[in-house]
Amino acid sequence: MKVIENIKTIPKVQKFRYAMIILTSMTLLGPLAFLPQLVGSDDLCGSLCMRRFYLYFPGMTWEDFFVHVNAASIGVMAFSLIMITTLFFGRIWCGYLCPVGGLAELSSRMLNDRWKIEFRSLPQIQIRYGYFGFFLVAMPALGISACSLCNFITIPRLIEAMSGEYRGMMFLVSSVGLVNLGLLLLLGVFASKGRAYCQFMCPIGAADGLVNRLGAKMPFARRIRVAKERCTGCNICARNCMCGAIKMVDRIATVDQVSCMSCHECVDVCDWNALAWTTKPNHKVNEPKRIKKNTEIFPLPDWQAVHFNPVKADAVESAVKTGPAISVLSVFNAMIFLTVISIIIVGSFL
Amino acid sequence: MLRFLFLIVLLVLGHEQVSANPRYSDPDGCLSCHAYEGLSFIDEQGVLRSATIDSSHYASSLHGSVPCKDCHREVINYPHKVENTEVDCSESCHVEEPSEGVKYTHDPIHKEMDKSVHSGGWYKGLTGGNRLEEIETEQDPSCRRCHSNTLYIPEAQLEKFKEDFDHAETECGNCHQGKAWMGQFGGHILRRLIGRRWNNQENNQMCIDCHGDHEKMRDVKQEDPETLEEHPPSDRFVYSTDTYAKTLHGRLIADDSAYGASCIDCHAPLAWKHDIRSYTDSESASHPDNLPETCGQSDCHGYTKKPGNEGFTLTDMHNLTLVNLADFKQPLEEESLRGSAWFWSIWPLLLFGVIFIVGSFIWWLLYRNTKKIIPIVGGDRFERVMVGRKGKAGRKKAVVKKPAVKRDAKPKSEVKETKAAVKPDSSEPIVEKDKPVMPDKAETDISKVDNDTNNKGA
Ligand code: SF4
Ligand code: SF4
Ligand code: SF4
Numbered sequence: 001m002k003v004i005e006n007i008k009t010i011p012k013v014q015k016f017r018y019a020m021i022i023l024t025s026m027t028l029l030g031p032l033a034f035l036p037q038l039v040g041s042d043d044l045c046g047s048l049c050m051r052r053f054y055l056y057f058p059g060m061t062w063e064d065f066f067v068h069v070n071a072a073s074i075g076v077m078a079f080s081l082i083m084i085t086t087l088f089f090g091r092i093w094c095g096y097l098c099p100v101g102g103l104a105e106l107s108s109r110m111l112n113d114r115w116k117i118e119f120r121s122l123p124q125i126q127i128r129y130g131y132f133g134f135f136l137v138a139m140p141a142l143g144i145s146a147c148s149l150c151n152f153i154t155i156p157r158l159i160e161a162m163s164g165e166y167r168g169m170m171f172l173v174s175s176v177g178l179v180n181l182g183l184l185l186l187l188g189v190f191a192s193k194g195r196a197y198c199q200f201m202c203p204i205g206a207a208d209g210l211v212n213r214l215g216a217k218m219p220f221a222r223r224i225r226v227a228k229e230r231c232t233g234c235n236i237c238a239r240n241c242m243c244g245a246i247k248m249v250d251r252i253a254t255v256d257q258v259s260c261m262s263c264h265e266c267v268d269v270c271d272w273n274a275l276a277w278t279t280k281p282n283h284k285v286n287e288p289k290r291i292k293k294n295t296e297i298f299p300l301p302d303w304q305a306v307h308f309n310p311v312k313a314d315a316v317e318s319a320v321k322t323g324p325a326i327s328v329l330s331v332f333n334a335m336i337f338l339t340v341i342s343i344i345i346v347g348s349f350l
Numbered sequence: 351m352l353r354f355l356f357l358i359v360l361l362v363l364g365h366e367q368v369s370a371n372p373r374y375s376d377p378d379g380c381l382s383c384h385a386y387e388g389l390s391f392i393d394e395q396g397v398l399r400s401a402t403i404d405s406s407h408y409a410s411s412l413h414g415s416v417p418c419k420d421c422h423r424e425v426i427n428y429p430h431k432v433e434n435t436e437v438d439c440s441e442s443c444h445v446e447e448p449s450e451g452v453k454y455t456h457d458p459i460h461k462e463m464d465k466s467v468h469s470g471g472w473y474k475g476l477t478g479g480n481r482l483e484e485i486e487t488e489q490d491p492s493c494r495r496c497h498s499n500t501l502y503i504p505e506a507q508l509e510k511f512k513e514d515f516d517h518a519e520t521e522c523g524n525c526h527q528g529k530a531w532m533g534q535f536g537g538h539i540l541r542r543l544i545g546r547r548w549n550n551q552e553n554n555q556m557c558i559d560c561h562g563d564h565e566k567m568r569d570v571k572q573e574d575p576e577t578l579e580e581h582p583p584s585d586r587f588v589y590s591t592d593t594y595a596k597t598l599h600g601r602l603i604a605d606d607s608a609y610g611a612s613c614i615d616c617h618a619p620l621a622w623k624h625d626i627r628s629y630t631d632s633e634s635a636s637h638p639d640n641l642p643e644t645c646g647q648s649d650c651h652g653y654t655k656k657p658g659n660e661g662f663t664l665t666d667m668h669n670l671t672l673v674n675l676a677d678f679k680q681p682l683e684e685e686s687l688r689g690s691a692w693f694w695s696i697w698p699l700l701l702f703g704v705i706f707i708v709g710s711f712i713w714w715l716l717y718r719n720t721k722k723i724i725p726i727v728g729g730d731r732f733e734r735v736m737v738g739r740k741g742k743a744g745r746k747k748a749v750v751k752k753p754a755v756k757r758d759a760k761p762k763s764e765v766k767e768t769k770a771a772v773k774p775d776s777s778e779p780i781v782e783k784d785k786p787v788m789p790d791k792a793e794t795d796i797s798k799v800d801n802d803t804n805n806k807g808a
Contacts, residue, residue, distance in 0.1 A: 039605070046601030059656030067649060071602060071609035114713065115706075118728030121735040142661040147598075176669075192725050192732075235737045248738040 011268035017095065021102030028099045029159050039074055043156035044100075050075040050082075051150060051203045055140045082208060087215040089222045090262030090277070091208050094198060100151045101198040101205070104184060105242060108194025117186070119196040120244025123334070125258055128199060130334035132206040138339050151197055152204075154180040193242035199259065209258040216257040216305040219280040224255050224262055225303035230274035237266035237275060254307040278303055380418045380425075381405050393432070462624040465633075467573075489570050496556050514540055550603045550612040557613040562591040575631040586668050593668040611650065616667070619647050638663065 010018070027034045033042050041048050053068040053076055069076050082093040094101055108116070147153050158180055187196040198205045215221040224245075233251035245260035246253050253266075253274065267275045281303050288296035376382075383389065384403040393399055408414060419425060423441070424434035440460035442453035463469060470490030518540055561567060567588045571580045586593070594600045594613070602610030618626045619635050627634035635644045641663035646654040654662050713726070724730070733739045 041601065041605055046598065047605045047607050049598070052598070057651070057653045057662060058658030059653040061652065063649070064652055067609065071598075071607060113723045113725055115710075116725040116727075118725040118732045121728060121732040140662060141658055142664075192728075238736050244732075244736060247736050251738060 011265070013264045013268055017263060018106060020096045021099065021106060024097050025099040025103050029103070029156050033156070043160070044152045045147070045156070047072055048075050048078070049152070050079040051152060052147075053079075054136065054203075054207075056137050057140045079204065079207075082204065083211050086208050086211045087218075087221065090224065090260065091205075091212050092262055094205055094208060095261035095263035100155050101195060101202065103155060104151075104188030104191075104197060105194035107189045108191060111189065113192065116190055116192040117196075118192045119187070119199060120192060120241070122200075122244075124199045124244060125256070126334035127338070128201070128206050128209070128259075130338040131201055132203055133335045134339050134342055135203050138342065149179070149183065149201065151183060151202060154183055158184060195242045195261075198261070199243055212260065213257045213306075221305070222262070222277055222279050223257060223305040224260050224264075224266060224275060224277055225280075225305045226253055226255055226307065227274050227276075227301035227303055228252055228307070229299060230272050230301060232272050232274070234271070236269045236271070240265050240269045249307070252307075255305065257305055273301075276301075276303060280305075376405070377417050378419050391432070459622045459624055462622050466618075466624055466626045467628055468624075468626060491560065495560075511540065550608075550610060550615075551606060553612045553614055554600075554603055558591045564588055572628070575628055585670055589670060590668050593670055596669070597667055599667065615647070615650075616644055619644055 007015075028036060028044065036042060036044060036048055039048065044050075049072045053065075053072050055068070057064070085092055158177075161177070183197060183201075187201065188194050191197075212223075216223050231252045233248060233253075235248050235253070237253050238246040238248055241260075242263060242265065243259045243261055245256045246266060247256065248254075255266075255275075262277060264277055267277055281300065283300050286299050286302055288299050290297045381403060384401060385405050387402055389401045390398055391401060413421075421437045422435050423438075424430075424436070426434075440455065440457045442455045442457075468490050522539070567583060567590075570583050570587070572583050572587065573580050595604065599611040599616075603612055604610075614623050614626075617634075617636055618624060625635075627636075629636040629638070631637060632639065634640065642654045642659075645651045645663055651662065653659055724733070
């Protein structure tokens with residue numbers, strides 16, 4: 001009974017979102033894998049692979065690139081589609097459709113929060129793009145099959161293993177299976193809100209995030225936007241954001257457009273209408289609704305997608321307190337650091 | 351012009367002459383016996399085999415104009431021995447390659463095959479060989495094992511073939527006049543044009559027919575190319591087709607994409623595609639030293655030959671861990687169990703499990719009355735970094751104070767909203783006065799807000 005009540009309290013949009021994820025999980029993943037089978041594949045790999053064609057191999061020519069693109073033509077089309085929708089509507093593939101991130105999220109949401117690992121406060125942009133760089137350049141050159149760390153094959157594989165005969169479960173204890181299980185459990189089920197894989201390791205998410213950020217300043221782009229003057233700093237949104245995209249900067253919610261998935265949860269939980277999934281408003285910044293007797297009355301909400309940290313002396317101080325702001329240098333450092341670490345790890349295996 | 355015309359006439363006439371040759375009417379008299387119905391013998395394996403040749407079938411076949419002895423060269427006397435009937439395709443053939451004028455021969459293929467892992471297969475009676483016996487007892491495939499002619503025209507192509515055959519008279523017949531030519535070669539060439547070669551999927555299926563049979567592959571004896579010692583096959587070998595199917599190469603071909611690499615593409619990329627060798631053989635295409643060349647074949651991974659890509663060829667194309675382990679017998683046996691990755695990984699997992707269970711109990715003892723649940727790993731940091739609260743101490747206070755804070759949060763924020771409305775520069779940070787979590791900062795901010803409002807009012 002309590003469960004039903006709990007379900008009833010889920011905001012409408014979120015109910016819709018969960019339903020969409022369940023639907024895509026059933027159609028895109030095994031054992032049904034209805035949609036992949038339409039194009040002759042039984043999981044999201046092979047010609048459906050969206051995450052291999054942009055790998056860079058030293059000395060690669062454009063022809064090689066086009067061979068890769070052609071080999072995974074359907075995946076490339078899907079990838080472009082995702083990027084285009086992202087440009088206009090935000091990362092709705094990630095938030096509403098992706099069965100890979102979605103499944104981990106849903107299973108994580110069914111668990112009690114106590115035993116979860118809170119990844120959301122880690123410097124996700126540095127880690128994500130550090131790993132992305134490693135994935136694009138170092139992995140191909142080192143000859144590591146990026147596929148064993150790829151959730152788009154991990155999740156279908158695990159589901160395949162568990163949906164067949166009981167002996168199929170043996171896959172879970174092979175070395176690749178253990179790595180896959182580790183990815184799903186540590187970065188999925190036991191991660192707070194279950195989106196740690198998306199935050200740190202998903203190359204599609206990384207590319208998608210860049211597009212999301214690029215489009216954020218365009219007037220036609222729907223994004224999660226904050227009206228600063230409405231925000232009370234109650235931080236419910238930051239606590240609920242599954243991607244750790246909301247950070248309280250000077251006690252005002254700011255949305256990190258590189259990480260936000262437009263899942264709409266923050267909008268649902270904000271009691272002050274300080275957040276909305278919307279396009280840029282027509283009026284000017286801080287334009288009042290009316291001016292009466294020389295007094296400006298209540299400004300129209302100024303829906304901003306991107307907030308820049310004020311460049312002031314106290315900004316530095318606040319940066320010290322609330323963690324470092326993102327800088328090119330720190331991303332670069334993270335890339336080098338991760339590459340070195342990974343080479344050591346890989347080297348010890350070989 | 352005249353000379354040209356003359357040439358054409360000569361060509362046509364010449365052609366006519368050749369193609370109009372009558373079919374050989376069995377000059378060696380083989381059919382005097384072999385035409386008998388029910389002519390049969392029992393071979394070494396005890397299988398009853400027919401030796402009857404239907405002369406009308408033979409005459410209308412592709413080889414209808416070729417006398418028996420052109421191929422069965424060892425048959426000299428009557429009666430002949432069964433062994434002497436074997437055909438050696440590595441000798442020159444009756445067909446003359448028109449552009450070169452050289453008699454056709456399979457000799458280059460023979461030489462290649464001889465060096466390959468399948469070399470033993472060449473010597474099995476090439477045409478007369480009994481495929482039954484070959485499947486049961488020997489590991490090396492004969493030519494016919496792969497080049498089986500059972501479906502001369504694949505069923506799927508039959509309709510197209512019929513259709514084109516009806517047009518052959520007008521299209522091929524423009525130049526190649528004469529019934530004899532059309533009858534003998536028309537169909538053959540047409541079939542070659544339509545059927546062409548196998549596609550990659552069929553190519554792979556040919557290999558999988560044998561190599562996909564685990565039982566059979568377990569019985570194969572592999573030979574070390576250096577020491578020539580025989581040893582039982584490795585799991586890599588036995589499950590090679592399954593591991594291949596899990597790779598992108600295998601998946602692409604299974605999806606009927608032109609971009610996958612088939613078995614032959616990597617194992618015998620050169621020349622006549624028969625030179626399949628063990629990867630331990632230094633001349634094999636799959637030997638680690640030759641992989642850059644093999645992977646970098648035309649329009650595959652051309653960059654493998656360039657510096658910086660040495661690691662690329664390390665990618666395991668027959669990775670056993672990807673196979674569904676349900677097919678393995680080994681992991682369940684004690685010896686391989688101790689050597690396996692999962693056996694060892696159970697220990698750390700067990701350790702974590704114990705910590706998990708004990709920790710859960712302790713947690714329950716200490717915190718069972720706490721309402722607010724915060725993840726044990728990183729929860730604190732989250733409060734600090736994302737929410738901007740203080741660490742542990744601050745959190746405990748916050749938990750206690752929570753209801754009070756919530757109650758008066760509403761009116762306060764309304765007040766603030768009006769403030770914000772009057773304030774021109776909304777990018778100025780706003781901080782609630784009654785939550786001085788970061789005391790110095792809050793103070794400076796508040797003073798600024800006040801200043802701004804004052805300015806505005808003035
Ligand atoms: S980040 Fe990757 S795994 Fe996560 S939802 Fe997006 S596409 Fe799916
Ligand atoms: S929930 Fe709304 S009012 Fe509260 S911090 Fe987030 S945006 Fe501001
Ligand atoms: S900021 Fe809002 S919409 Fe974006 S991921 Fe977080 S909760 Fe979802």
